[in-house]
Amino acid sequence: MKQILPAALCLTLALPATAQETEEPGIRDGFGLLSEGSRLILEGLVDEMRPVFEEQMLPLLQDLSGMIDDLSAYHAPEMLPNGDILIRRRTDPEDAPEDAPEAGEEPTTEPVDL
Numbered sequence: 001m002k003q004i005l006p007a008a009l010c011l012t013l014a015l016p017a018t019a020q021e022t023e024e025p026g027i028r029d030g031f032g033l034l035s036e037g038s039r040l041i042l043e044g045l046v047d048e049m050r051p052v053f054e055e056q057m058l059p060l061l062q063d064l065s066g067m068i069d070d071l072s073a074y075h076a077p078e079m080l081p082n083g084d085i086l087i088r089r090r091t092d093p094e095d096a097p098e099d100a101p102e103a104g105e106e107p108t109t110e111p112v113d114l
Helices: 004-021 027-067
Strands: none
Touching: none
16 A cells, blocks of 8 residues: 555646646637638628629729729819819819829820839
8 A cells, every 4th residue: 555655646636737738729820810711701792792793893983984084184172061072173284283184195104014
């Protein structure tokens, strides 16, 4: 009996050490799974919305771009006290910004370094 007591004591003291060696999933693993799940959800939404955008929104945006010729032909938007937003068309050529193309002149499409 005297030999069993020290052996049982040694086994009892050794158990917490083995439990400490195993690592439980931490917060970082949870954030990684959360990030991956949200990415998959957003990709699914984009895949579902792509046909709707291509069929309905793209023609509307093309029609809108046909109505507005050149944005440099307009003044900056101004908000009225009642919340309305006015975008006035420039009437005089001297009102146009310095870098805006003149009437009848095609804008240059030079590459821009970013």
